[in-house]
Amino acid sequence: MDLNRYFLIFLAAFLIQNILLIRFIALCSFFGISTSVETSVGMSLAVIFVMMVSSTLTWALWNFVLEPLGIGEFLYIPSFILVIAAFVQLEELFIKKTAPALYKAMGIYLPLITTNCAVLAAATEVAKPGFIKLSVAYHYTLPEAWVYTFGVALGYSAALLVFATLRERIDIAPVPPAMKGYPIAFITASLMSLALTGFAGLFGV
Amino acid sequence: MLIYAIATMGLMGLIFGALLAVASKKFAVASDERVGKVRAVLPGVNCGACGYAGCDALAEAIVAGKAALDACKAGGPRVAEKVADIMGAKLDKHPERMVALVKCVGNKDKTKYRGEYSGVPSCRAAVMAGNGPKDCLYGCLGFGDCVRACPFDAIHISPGGVAVVDADKCTACGKCVAACPRGIIELVPASHKVHVLCMNQEKGVVTRKQCTVGCIACQACVRACPKGAISVQNNVAKIDYSKCDDCALCAAKCPVKVISGRKESVEAAAS
Structure with a gap:
């Protein structure tokens, strides 16, 4: 139990290797949802929740089924998608019945992120050693997997919320007609990304 | 290895399928x-x-x-x-259809500007930055906060820089009323044609200097109205729609022609 190590894992996932702004995974939802802060909050909540649970599931699936049977190398993507999709469907039914308020807050985003690239990426990284291009194939323990996933999910939410706030402001700014909408959004995203590259190599991560 | 792969995927599919089938029955939400x-x-x-x-x-x-x-x-x-x-119920009363009305026709030629505003093109921003470029503090700024707020595409900025409501499309949802930082948009009965198109609460002398189509509170309309439907409050005329019968006698008497009302004339006045 080394707290320092958890902190580093979290920081790497949250900031230094931010899933949206550094690794550019899940750009579709990044640009699609960020038109208003309200929808971004709902999406962020849904992503944090789904990521945590799906990472746990895929971690267990890899360590107890795929790895011992020696079939993980070629079966990890289809089986992870299957697990995540099934879980999201179950979850949607469950909270619709038990927590209508929660369902209203993030209900419509749940089916959207069934196979969101960020969710699948985080779930794969914590389960399959060596999936990220690191120099060593690192095998996460379950608590480490949770910390890492939480970091990724928070990194996603933070980037999405900041970007949504910026876009709401850009909407009323005097932008040249040719740049209105997505072009200026892409430029903004790349500038945010450049800013975050400043963290690269922090603590040797 | 192939057997394991097929068995694993097959089993997972079966288990998840069964789980979902059970869950959809168990967690079914009875809806009316x-x-x-x-x-x-x-x-x-x-x-x-x-x-x-x-x-x-x-x-x-x-x-x-x-x-x-x-x-x-x-x-x-x-x-x-x-x-x-x-x-399967009856409506108690038939509510009257309302439409939004922008109570300003002070376009670029008619209202004086004290300067040029080149900041963020938003009425709210303009009001925060020095209360807008117009002399009149009750006039439409024309940056279109109401246009952006309208879910029905029923309000537009005229070439003269004043917002005009398309009464056919307007559903009186009230979004523009809330969006206008000057509070000059009102919901009025759709059947009525005669409206006072000004909200300027300055004294007549001041209003006259600011805008050629501002209500100067001269009371001519009050005297002209046979129904007693018009009163002047805070230096601006106001029509009581429950008394008004659309005779338009007040519009004829108004020296600054700020009482008008047919849809065409509102558009013409604002453009």
């Missing part, structure tokens, strides 16, 4: 079929004028008896009647 029907006749733009989160939420509230049958402001009487049909 009237909710779907009511939802279908609501406009579906989720404007929020009813006070609920959206059309879905309002449909549920109506069926649950928490909201009135005519709670949908945007839908107006037509939607209210359809909802009443579905619910």
